[in-house]
Amino acid sequence: xxxxxxxxxxxxxxxxxxxxxxxxxxxxxxxxxxxxxxxxxxxxxxxxxxxxxxxxxxxxxxxxxxxxxxxxxxxxxxxxxxxxxxxxxxxxxxxxxxxxxxxxxxxxxxxxxxxxxxxxxxxxxxxxxxxxxxxxxxxxxxxxxxxxxxxxxxxxxxxxxxxxxxxxxxxxxxxxxxxxxxxxxxxxxxxxxxxxxxxxxxxxxxxxxxxxxxxxxxxxxxxxxxxxxxxxxxxxxxxxxxxxxxxxxxxxxxxxxxxxxxxxxxxxxxxxxxxxxxxxxxxxxxxxxxxxxxxxxxxxxxxxxxxxxxxxxxxxxxxxxxxxxxxxxxxxxxx
Amino acid sequence: xxxxxxxxxxxxxxxxxxxxxxxxxxxxxxxxxxxxxxxxxxxxxxxxxxxxxxxxxxxxxxxxxxxxxxxxxxxxxxxxxxxxxxxxxxxxxxxxxxxxxxxxxxxxxxxxxxxxxxxxxxxxxxxxxxxxxxxxxxxxxxxxxxxxxxxxxxxxxxxxxxxxxxxxxxxxxxxxxxxxxxxxxxxxxxxxxxxxxxxxxxxxxxxxxxxxxxxxxxxxxxxxxxxxxxxxxxxxxxxxxxxxxxxxxxxxxxxxxxxxxxxxxxxxxxxxxxxxxxxxxxxxxxxxxxxxxxxxxxxxxxxxxxxxxxxxxxxxxxxxxxxxxxxxxxxxxxx
Numbered sequence: 081x082x083x084x085x086x087x088x089x090x091x092x093x094x095x096x097x098x099x100x101x102x103x104x105x106x107x108x109x110x111x112x113x114x115x116x117x118x119x120x121x122x123x124x125x126x127x128x129x130x131x132x133x134x135x136x137x138x139x140x141x142x143x144x145x146x147x148x149x150x151x152x153x154x155x156x157x158x159x160x161x162x163x164x165x166x167x168x169x170x171x172x173x174x175x176x177x178x179x180x181x182x183x184x185x186x187x188x189x190x191x192x193x194x195x196x197x198x199x200x201x202x203x204x205x206x207x208x209x210x211x212x213x214x215x216x217x218x219x220x221x222x223x224x225x226x227x228x229x230x231x232x233x234x235x236x237x238x239x240x241x242x243x244x245x246x247x248x249x250x251x252x253x254x255x256x257x258x259x260x261x262x263x264x265x266x267x268x269x270x271x272x273x274x275x276x277x278x279x280x281x282x283x284x285x286x287x288x289x290x291x292x293x294x295x296x297x298x299x300x301x302x303x304x305x306x307x308x309x310x311x312x313x314x315x316x317x318x319x320x321x322x323x324x325x326x327x328x329x330x331x332x333x334x335x336x337x338x339x340x341x342x343x344x345x346x347x348x349x350x351x352x353x354x355x356x357x358x359x360x361x362x363x364x365x366x367x368x369x370x371x372x373x374x375x376x377x378x379x380x381x382x383x384x385x386x387x388x389x390x391x392x393x394x395x396x397x398x399x400x401x402x403x404x405x406x407x408x409x410x411x412x413x414x415x
Numbered sequence: 416x417x418x419x420x421x422x423x424x425x426x427x428x429x430x431x432x433x434x435x436x437x438x439x440x441x442x443x444x445x446x447x448x449x450x451x452x453x454x455x456x457x458x459x460x461x462x463x464x465x466x467x468x469x470x471x472x473x474x475x476x477x478x479x480x481x482x483x484x485x486x487x488x489x490x491x492x493x494x495x496x497x498x499x500x501x502x503x504x505x506x507x508x509x510x511x512x513x514x515x516x517x518x519x520x521x522x523x524x525x526x527x528x529x530x531x532x533x534x535x536x537x538x539x540x541x542x543x544x545x546x547x548x549x550x551x552x553x554x555x556x557x558x559x560x561x562x563x564x565x566x567x568x569x570x571x572x573x574x575x576x577x578x579x580x581x582x583x584x585x586x587x588x589x590x591x592x593x594x595x596x597x598x599x600x601x602x603x604x605x606x607x608x609x610x611x612x613x614x615x616x617x618x619x620x621x622x623x624x625x626x627x628x629x630x631x632x633x634x635x636x637x638x639x640x641x642x643x644x645x646x647x648x649x650x651x652x653x654x655x656x657x658x659x660x661x662x663x664x665x666x667x668x669x670x671x672x673x674x675x676x677x678x679x680x681x682x683x684x685x686x687x688x689x690x691x692x693x694x695x696x697x698x699x700x701x702x703x704x705x706x707x708x709x710x711x712x713x714x715x716x717x718x719x720x721x722x723x724x725x726x727x728x729x730x731x732x733x734x735x736x737x738x739x740x741x742x743x744x745x746x747x748x749x750x
Contacts, residue, residue, distance in 0.1 A: 097552075185559075188534065188562050188586065191526070192531065198523065199523065201531060213691070213692070215710055216686075217714070219691075223716050224520075224712065227523050228519045247586060250585035351548045357547070366544040374550070375550055376551050377552050380558045380559065381560060382559070
C-alpha cells in the first residue's frame with residue numbers, strides 16, 4: 081500500500097535459471113522487494129547468511145541439509161515438478177507454490193515427436209537428398225503414415241496432458257487418458273479414467289504419452305508387465321520423469337520388437353559438476369535408431385522464462401500483500 | 416436400379432495408382448461396372464481400343480495426343496491438381512471431377528515441418544546421442560523455439576489451407592491467408608484476403624505455406640521481389656507446385672540470409688523412364704542444411720487411397736445414375 085511503512089520483502093533466488101532471470105524479475109516487481117541471489121560458487125557461508133534473512137526463496141530443490149531459514153514463509157518453485165523438494169525439511173508455516181508455462185513447449189515437443197514417428201521426415205529427407213525418388217507418390221513407392229485416426233493414450237492429465245490433448249484434437253486423433261483423480265472428460269477426449277484403467281489405455285493406444293508427476297505411485301509405472309500390454313507397433317513418449325519407466329524393461333522392449341520406438345526427454349542420470357558428461361542411462365539408448373532422445377528440454381523454450389517470471393512476480397506480490405497464492409502445492413505425503 | 420436392363424458402365428483406369436487400386440475400387444462398386452486398366456507397358460494399341468469403349472476414365476493426365484475417346488463423358492482425376500489436364504483436348508460434354516483426401520496428410524506434413532523448424536528435434540537428438548548435455552534445461556543451455564504465438568501465412572485457402580489452419584489453431588498461432596476469391600474468415604483465422612494482399616502476408620509471416628493451385632496467375636508468385644518482402648527469419652513451406660516459386664530466386668535467398676530455411680515437397684523436374692534419377696532442381700538444394708526436402712509425398716499416406724477410392728466409387732455410381740457429381744471442376748480457362 082502507498083505510504084506503508086512495512087519493510088522490504090527479502091527474496092533469495094537460488095540456482096542458474098532464477099539467478100539469470102533476476103533483472104527480468106526485478107523489472108516486474110516494485111522497489112519494496114529486495115532480490116538476493118545464490119549460486120554454488122558463492123560458497124556455503126553466503127548461503128547461510130542469505131537464508132537467515134530470506135522471507136521467500138525461489139529454488140527448485142530443498143533438501144534436509146539446507147541451512148536454517150527461520151523467516152522463510154514461501155518456497156516458490158521456478159518450475160513445475162516438486163520431486164526435488166523434501167517437504168519435511170521446510171520451516172513450519174512455509175507455503176510452497178510452483179509454476180507451469182512449460183506445457184506449451186512440452187505439448188509442441190510431444191506432437192512433433194508423434195508426427196516424426198508417423199511421417200519420418202528425417203529419413204525421407206536423407207533418402208531424397210542422396211538422389212532417390214523411391215518414397216515419392218510419383219513412382220508409387222510405399223506411403224508414409226498418418227496421425228489422423230490414431231489412438232493416443234495420455235498417462236497424466238494435468239497442465240501438460242491437457243495441452244497435448246488440445247493439439248491432438250485438431251488432428252482428429254482418438255485421445256484417452258488416465259489420471260490420479262476421476263474427472264469428467266473434456267471436449268475431444270474419448271474417455272478419462274483413474275489409474276486402474278491404465279492396462280486398458282495401454283492396450284488401445286498407438287501412442288502412449290507419459291505426462292504424470294513422479295511419486296511412489298508412478299515409480300516404474302511402465303515396467304515389463306505394463307509394457308507387455310502395449311501394442312508391439314506402439315510408440316512411447318516420456319516427458320514426465322525417467323523413473324516413471326523401468327529403464328531395463330524399456331531397453332528390452334525397444335530392442336526386441338516389444339515396442340516400435342520411443343521419444344525420451346527425461347532420464348535416469350543427470351550431469352553434475354563431478355560428472356558433466358554422464359550418460360543419461362545405464363543402457364545404450366543412444367545406439368538405438370528407433371529412439372529420439374533429448375536432454376530434458378521439451379518445455380525449455382525461448383518463451384518460457386518471460387511467462388514464468390511474470391507468474392513468479394505476481395505470486396511474490398500476492399505473498400507480500402497476504403493474498404491467495406497462485407499454484408499452491410498441498411503436500412499431503414505420498415501413498 | 417434392380418432389374419434395370421441398362422448395359423454395364425465401362426471405366427478405364429490409367430496409371431500406376433488407379434491400376435494398383437483396381438480391386439479396392441471393384442469391391443466398392445456393383446457388377447454393373449466394367450473396370451479396365453491401362454499402363455504404358457500395355458502398348459499404344461491397347462490404349463486406342465480401350466478408350467473407344469470407355470464412358471468414364473480415371474486418370475491424372477489428359478493431353479492433346481490422347482487417342483479418341485468418343486464415349487467418354489467423365490474424366491475422374493484420382494488426385495486434386497488438374498495442371499496435367501488439357502481441358503481443350505477433352506471430348507465435348509465430358510465432365511471432370513477431382514478428389515482430395517490428401518489434405519490430411521499434407522496438413523500433418525506442414526505442421527511437422529514447422530515444428531521441426533521451431534524445435535529442431537533432429538539436431539537436438541544428434542547432439543545428445545553423442546553425449547553432450549549442452550541443450551538441456553538442466554545446464555541452462557540455449558532454449559529452443561516455440562510455435563505458439565507465431566504468425567503463419569497461408570497462400571491458398573482451399574482444402575489444404577483449411578486443414579492446415581485447423582491444426583495450427585490448436586497451437587495458438589496467428590494465422591492469415593490469401594486466396595483467389597474473397598471470403599469470410601473462418602474461426603481461428605485472423606484475416607483472409609485476395610491475392611493483392613500477398614505482400615502484406617509475406618511481411619507479417621514467420622512461416623509462409625504455399626498451398627495454392629499452379630496457374631499462370633501463381634507461376635513464380637514467389638520470386639526475387641516477393642521473397643524480399645519476407646522476414647529474413649521466415650521459413651517457407653511449399654506443398655503446392657514447384658513452379659509457384661522461382662527456383663533461382665529461392666536458392667539465392669536460402670544461401671544469402673534472405674530466408675532462414677524451407678521445407679520443399681514439390682519440384683521443378685520429375686523422374687521419367689528415361690531419367691529415373693533426375694535431380695529435382697537445377698540448383699543443388701540437396702547441399703543446403705537449412706532445407707528439408709522430400710520427393711512429392713506430403714499427402715501420400717497409408718490412409719489416402721482407401722479414402723480416395725471410396726470417393727471415386729461414389730462418383731462413378733452418381734455418374735451412372737445421372738446424379739450430381741462430387742468435386743466437379745468448372746474450367747473457365749486461365750487468366
